[in-house]
Amino acid sequence: MTAVPPGLSDLSTSNVGRSRRARNRIATLLVYASVLVAAVPLMFVLVYVARKGLAVVNPEFLTSDIPISSRRPGPGMGPAVVGTLLITLAATVMAVPLGILAAVYVTEYGQGSRLAGAIRFLSDVMAGVPSIVMGLFIYTVWVLRFGQSGFAGALALAALMLPIVIRSTESMLRLVPDDLREGSTALGASKSRVILSVVLPAALPGITSGSLLAVARAAGETAPLLFTIGAARAVNLGMFEGPNTALSSQIFANAQLPFAGAQERAWGAALTLIVIVLVLTIVARVISRRFTVR
């Protein structure tokens, strides 16, 4: 192996010129460094939030009302936890079925048609619409008429999730082999039957994990909620009545206050929110790894 036959030059790395080897090494080092450059601040943020947050988060913090005066130290964030869960759930109920059906249209019905192409392109464009614009949009079409409520916030989050769900579902439906579609059509199944009982179940794990990632993204968003849900200091279970609150908006508000108690609550809310988002993300990853269709 190592002996070089006569007439051929030695191409092993030992024969590479010194400056070329040095350049290669520098490039390799830079690539490794770039991983560190991203990892170090991330660790700083996570460790800091965990340290500050763990000092305040306890069952009482997660359940009791937000103090009437922001100056007051102590817990809690109960209304914001409830608000985040409720608003995100409502947004999911609206955006996920709509997004899956839209993706079904694009991949199963509209193949190759202009309209389907336009919908695909526009859902890509819609995915790039800034979240604050989604908030302004719901403000102009909903809040101006019906006032601020949890539901208005859910509408804004749903508008944000819709293109993400469409895109991830679309790519999952494309992975379903055509043999399955042709086979069930040959057995006499109608098109809707093929889609509902064969194609969607085959793609279900991927669709679930993609949708969960969209939910995680929505749960962490603040900007769409700023002008849509208002502010509340007690739990509001009525999605259509009166102002509500969420963890992200509480972090945003309390971070800007100069009071130690408010800032502590902001760190506690940040830890709670990160945990919620991470749990959703991890569940999504586990589902997609366990059931990946290859």
Added chain:
Amino acid sequence: MPVDLESRPAPGPVAAGPGLAGARRRVADHVFRVAALASGLSVLVVLALIAGSMAQKAWPAFRHSGLDFVTSSRWAPNVEVFGALAFVAGTLLVSVIALVFAVPVSIGIALFLSELAPRRLRRPVIYLIDLLAAIPSVVFGLWGLLVLAPAIVGVYETFGGWMESVPVLGTVFGPPYNGKSLFTAGLILALMITPIITSISREVFDTVPAAQKEAAFALSATRWEMIRGAILPHSRSGVTGAVMLGLGRAMGETIAAALVIGSSPQLTARLFGSGDAMAAVIANQFGEAGGLHRSALIGLGVVLFAMTIVVNAVARSVVRRQPASARGGR
């Protein structure tokens, strides 16, 4: 013995012929098709509604300010003067700062994942990027405001001191030094757009044909020479698209910037001083705005919407030109 199949009565409504069941099935089929089409159209409807409703509410401010809305940098809501140039410039400055830091790092991580990483390091680094993408922007903003901003002023002062006698840089990196500044906002945004640029670049790098890489190695290229000669030329348009998607995200990112940018409405190139960006202005002023001021803020949203649409549409068409598997995003 031949069986007469024809004369046998059909056992129940199984056959797909033109019976009652067939009709019901066709109706169900049609209903489902229409539902799917309607859902698909909802994207068009929402986008049209966004543009229409916001333009309508912004119209009073546009009519009031005319072209000054985007060419003047005087923003004085109390006397109803609305010139958003400083915010447009701030948005672009912050986004460029974010790209300057995020692009090399993201391409480095993408190269690490697709070419260099040992098997057991690959997965942890992928998780790291996922984690970075999962952290809510308001948490980055909180950390940036309460931890990074106070700590980084010293760095700004030192660096500004070094640059003092250099002609242009002396101004750009000169005083006033403020922890809440355009530069701090750019740094935080860089962290936030790194995952998106990384994941798309990696998918683009993975589409480079193995034959081309092996050909480069066969010509006795070092790994770096293989990257420069085979991978980068092949991926140029895909990575350009990834960078533009990152730019679109940075321009629209609101909350983190709103917390650390310093909120001062002036046209400035002093990166270590406070400034403002479109999304941040909307977030910070909307609550206490009324009448024409509110209309002007919605107008700011319209301008931001238009800018991000253009950037994203161009980015998408660049990325779509790549092979199917190179299209990224979450």
